[in-house]
Amino acid sequence: MDDLHLLDASSAVLLRQLLDAGVVRLIGTVRSGQTVGDAVDALTGGDRIHRIDLNTFSNDQVEVVLETALGAAIGRRTLRDLCSASGGNVLYLRELVIGALQSKKLACDGEIWELAENTVSATPKLTELVSARLETASEDSRDLMELLALCEPLPLLDAESKVSLESLTHLEDTGVIRVTASRRRTAISLAHPLYGEVLRSHLSALRRRQLLLEQVERTQTYGARRREDPLHIATWLLAATGTADPVQLLQAASLARHAHDFAQVDALLQALPLESHTFDSCRLHGEALAQWLGQWQRGETLLAEAESRARTDYERIAAASLHSWTLFWMGARTAEAMQVHSRAAREITDPQCQLLLKMNEGSMHTFSGRPIQGMTLLEDLEESPPQDQFAMEVWAFAALCRTAALTFTGRSHEAITWGNHAYDSYPATADQVYGVHPVAQLNTLALALTDAGQLDEARRTCERAVATGVAARVPATWVWVALIRGRLEWMAGDAPSARHWYAEVIAQCHAHQLLRPLQLAYGGLAAAASVLGDQEAAQKALDAAESAPPSETFTGEEKLGQAWLLATQGNLAESRSVLRTAARQAHDAGHKTSEILLLTDVARLGAAREVADRIGRLARTSDGPYSSARAHLAAALAADDHDLLQSAATKLEAIGSHLLAAEAATAAATAWRRDGHPRRATAATNLAHQCMTHCSGVLTPLLRTAETAHSLTPRERDIALLAASGTPSKDIASAMHLSVRTVDNHLQRAYTKLGVTTRRELSEILSLRS
Structure with a gap:
C-alpha cells in the first residue's frame, strides 16, 4: 500500500488488527517529511515491523537501474542529466525516462542510449507528483517559491522580504527549500531541480515579468554589491523585457563566462544589438558556441568576424588561435586551420605573439599526423604557464599536445613526467581560465600511461578525467578522454568496454558536432564488434566511417576496424595487407606507438616472421615495458618457441594486456604439447583461461586456431580459415592470387x-562463429 500516511484512522486500526492476527503481510510506503496520525503511527511501529529508509540513488546506482531497465549502456552525459534532473529520486527518475522515451528524446543507436541535449522535462504525471509535494507549503510561501523558480539562489535577506523566518524554517523542515551558508552569506534555493520547472510551468508571462522586475529593483536598491549582481540583473531584465542595456549585456556575458555558464553567454550576446558588437564580444560569443556549446559552425563565423576586427598583435593572435582551434579540433578542417595560422603569422610582429603562434602550430602538427614536426616546435615549451590569461590558454593546449607528441614518438617516460608536471602546474594558476579546462591535461597523460604499459594507472586517470569533464560540461575535452579510454580497453583486450567507450565518443561527437575523433571511434567500434562476433555492427560502423573526415591523430589506427573484420571473416591475408599499409603510414608520420601496435597485429594474424625484426628495432628506440613486451611476443610467435611464448604471456599479463597474454599462453600451450610437455601445456592453458576472464566474449584467429592448426603451414591456415567461413575456392583463389587448383590442394x-573431410567439419574444429 502506497502513501500509508494518507490512511484514515479506521483503516489503519483495521490493518493493524489483521497484521496482529497474522492474516496479511503488509508492504507500505510513507513519504519522507509527511506527518502521520496516531493510528498510522501505531500501524507502523512495534517489533514485528521492519523499516527500510530509502535514500536518494547515487550516480552509480542510477546507472545500474537505467542500464538494467533499458537493456543497453547509458551515455555519461545522459546519465549526468537524468541524475541532475531527478536528484536521485527513483520515482522522479522513472517518470523522466518514461516521458523521454514516449517523446523519442531518449533513443538508442544500437550501442548506447542518449538523451537529446537539454531535453529533460517533466511529464504531466510528474508535474502532478511534484505539485502535490509543493502543496505542503503554506499559501503565504507561494510568492517566495515562484521567485526562487526564476531567480534562485536568493540571499536570505531577499527571502525574508517575502516570508517570515518561521515560514522559511517550515519550508526547510518539509524539504521544499535548501539553505546553504558560505562565510557571511546565506542563500536559499529550491530543494529539488524539478520544483523550479513545475513552478515555472504554472507562471503566466505577466506574473514572470512582475517577479523578475521586482527582483531587479530589490537588488539595485541594495546597491548591487555582489560580484554576480550585474549578471543577474541583465539576465532578469532580458527574461522580463527581452532587452537590456548593451553595456550591461557585455558585462553580464563576461561574468557568465567566468561562471562557466556558456548557454547564458549565448543568450546575452544574442540580445546585443548588431551595432554594439566589438572584437571582444565576437570572440567571447564565438568561443562559447564553438568550444562549449557544440555549435562550432556558428562559432566559427563569429571568430572569423573577430579576426577581421582585430587591430593589435594581441587581438590578432587571440582571434587566430581560437579560429584555428575551432576549425582544427571541432571541424577537422586542418588545411583551413593552417591557413588561418599562416595569415596571422604574416601579420604579427610582436615576439611574444610569434612564440604563441609557434606553440599553436606545434599543437596542430602533433594531432594531424606530424608528431615529429610538432615535437620540434614544442620541445622548448616553458615549464611554467605564463601569467597572461590568453597566453596561459595557449600554453595549456601546447602542454597537453607536447605530452602527446612525446608519446607518439616513443618517449613515453618523458611524456608521463611532463604530463604530470603540466597538470600540477596548470590548475594552480588556472582559476581564471576557461578556454582549456585543467582536466584536459589528464587526457594525454592517460595516453602516455597507456603506451608506457601502465594500464591500471591510465584507467584511473581516465576515470578522473571523465568524471570531471562530464560534471564540468566540457564535451570537447571529455570526448577525447573517452576515445583514449576506448583505445586503452582495446589494447587491454576488454572488447565490450572498448565498444562502449567508442560508442560514447560517437554519440557525443554527433551531439556536439565534433568531427575530428569520429573516424577513429568508428574504426575502434568496428574492431571491438568484430572480435566479439558482431560482424553486422562492425560493418555498419565501417560504413559510417567512410563519411567521417580523416582522423590523422593516431596514424593508421583508423584501419583497425577494417583489418579485424576481415580477420574474423577468415581473410587473414587481406587483413594483414590492410595492417601493413596502415603501419607504413604510421612509419612515414613518425608515429612509433601506432606502428608497433599495427605490426603486432600483423604478427598475431600469422606473419610474425615478417615483422618481428621491425618491431624489435622500434621497441629498442621506444620507452616502457609495453613496447618490449610486444616485441617479445612477435619474436616468440616467429620462433614458435614455448619458452619465449610463456615468458611473453607472463610479461603481457603483468602489464594488463590480457588478450595478448592469452594468445601468447595459448600458443605456448600448443608448443609445449607438441614437444611432449603436457604438464607445462596445462599450466599455460590455465594462464590463458585466467587472462580470458578479462576479455569476455572475445575470440581471435590465434585463440581459435592455436590448438587445432599448429601443424598447418601459414598458407594452409589462411586458406582453411577462409574455407571454414564459407568462402568458395574460386573467391579464395582470387583474394590470394592463386589458382583454384592450388587452393584445393592446400585445402586437401x-x-x-x-x-x-568437409568444410562443415573444418568450421566446427576451428570454432568459427556464424
Missing part, C-alpha cells in the same frame, strides 16, 4: 592434417 592437405 589441411583436411588430412586436421582429420576432417
Whole structure:
C-alpha cells in the first residue's frame, strides 16, 4: 500500500488488527517529511515491523537501474542529466525516462542510449507528483517559491522580504527549500531541480515579468554589491523585457563566462544589438558556441568576424588561435586551420605573439599526423604557464599536445613526467581560465600511461578525467578522454568496454558536432564488434566511417576496424595487407606507438616472421615495458618457441594486456604439447583461461586456431580459415592470387592434417562463429 500516511484512522486500526492476527503481510510506503496520525503511527511501529529508509540513488546506482531497465549502456552525459534532473529520486527518475522515451528524446543507436541535449522535462504525471509535494507549503510561501523558480539562489535577506523566518524554517523542515551558508552569506534555493520547472510551468508571462522586475529593483536598491549582481540583473531584465542595456549585456556575458555558464553567454550576446558588437564580444560569443556549446559552425563565423576586427598583435593572435582551434579540433578542417595560422603569422610582429603562434602550430602538427614536426616546435615549451590569461590558454593546449607528441614518438617516460608536471602546474594558476579546462591535461597523460604499459594507472586517470569533464560540461575535452579510454580497453583486450567507450565518443561527437575523433571511434567500434562476433555492427560502423573526415591523430589506427573484420571473416591475408599499409603510414608520420601496435597485429594474424625484426628495432628506440613486451611476443610467435611464448604471456599479463597474454599462453600451450610437455601445456592453458576472464566474449584467429592448426603451414591456415567461413575456392583463389587448383590442394592437405573431410567439419574444429 502506497502513501500509508494518507490512511484514515479506521483503516489503519483495521490493518493493524489483521497484521496482529497474522492474516496479511503488509508492504507500505510513507513519504519522507509527511506527518502521520496516531493510528498510522501505531500501524507502523512495534517489533514485528521492519523499516527500510530509502535514500536518494547515487550516480552509480542510477546507472545500474537505467542500464538494467533499458537493456543497453547509458551515455555519461545522459546519465549526468537524468541524475541532475531527478536528484536521485527513483520515482522522479522513472517518470523522466518514461516521458523521454514516449517523446523519442531518449533513443538508442544500437550501442548506447542518449538523451537529446537539454531535453529533460517533466511529464504531466510528474508535474502532478511534484505539485502535490509543493502543496505542503503554506499559501503565504507561494510568492517566495515562484521567485526562487526564476531567480534562485536568493540571499536570505531577499527571502525574508517575502516570508517570515518561521515560514522559511517550515519550508526547510518539509524539504521544499535548501539553505546553504558560505562565510557571511546565506542563500536559499529550491530543494529539488524539478520544483523550479513545475513552478515555472504554472507562471503566466505577466506574473514572470512582475517577479523578475521586482527582483531587479530589490537588488539595485541594495546597491548591487555582489560580484554576480550585474549578471543577474541583465539576465532578469532580458527574461522580463527581452532587452537590456548593451553595456550591461557585455558585462553580464563576461561574468557568465567566468561562471562557466556558456548557454547564458549565448543568450546575452544574442540580445546585443548588431551595432554594439566589438572584437571582444565576437570572440567571447564565438568561443562559447564553438568550444562549449557544440555549435562550432556558428562559432566559427563569429571568430572569423573577430579576426577581421582585430587591430593589435594581441587581438590578432587571440582571434587566430581560437579560429584555428575551432576549425582544427571541432571541424577537422586542418588545411583551413593552417591557413588561418599562416595569415596571422604574416601579420604579427610582436615576439611574444610569434612564440604563441609557434606553440599553436606545434599543437596542430602533433594531432594531424606530424608528431615529429610538432615535437620540434614544442620541445622548448616553458615549464611554467605564463601569467597572461590568453597566453596561459595557449600554453595549456601546447602542454597537453607536447605530452602527446612525446608519446607518439616513443618517449613515453618523458611524456608521463611532463604530463604530470603540466597538470600540477596548470590548475594552480588556472582559476581564471576557461578556454582549456585543467582536466584536459589528464587526457594525454592517460595516453602516455597507456603506451608506457601502465594500464591500471591510465584507467584511473581516465576515470578522473571523465568524471570531471562530464560534471564540468566540457564535451570537447571529455570526448577525447573517452576515445583514449576506448583505445586503452582495446589494447587491454576488454572488447565490450572498448565498444562502449567508442560508442560514447560517437554519440557525443554527433551531439556536439565534433568531427575530428569520429573516424577513429568508428574504426575502434568496428574492431571491438568484430572480435566479439558482431560482424553486422562492425560493418555498419565501417560504413559510417567512410563519411567521417580523416582522423590523422593516431596514424593508421583508423584501419583497425577494417583489418579485424576481415580477420574474423577468415581473410587473414587481406587483413594483414590492410595492417601493413596502415603501419607504413604510421612509419612515414613518425608515429612509433601506432606502428608497433599495427605490426603486432600483423604478427598475431600469422606473419610474425615478417615483422618481428621491425618491431624489435622500434621497441629498442621506444620507452616502457609495453613496447618490449610486444616485441617479445612477435619474436616468440616467429620462433614458435614455448619458452619465449610463456615468458611473453607472463610479461603481457603483468602489464594488463590480457588478450595478448592469452594468445601468447595459448600458443605456448600448443608448443609445449607438441614437444611432449603436457604438464607445462596445462599450466599455460590455465594462464590463458585466467587472462580470458578479462576479455569476455572475445575470440581471435590465434585463440581459435592455436590448438587445432599448429601443424598447418601459414598458407594452409589462411586458406582453411577462409574455407571454414564459407568462402568458395574460386573467391579464395582470387583474394590470394592463386589458382583454384592450388587452393584445393592446400585445402586437401589441411583436411588430412586436421582429420576432417568437409568444410562443415573444418568450421566446427576451428570454432568459427556464424
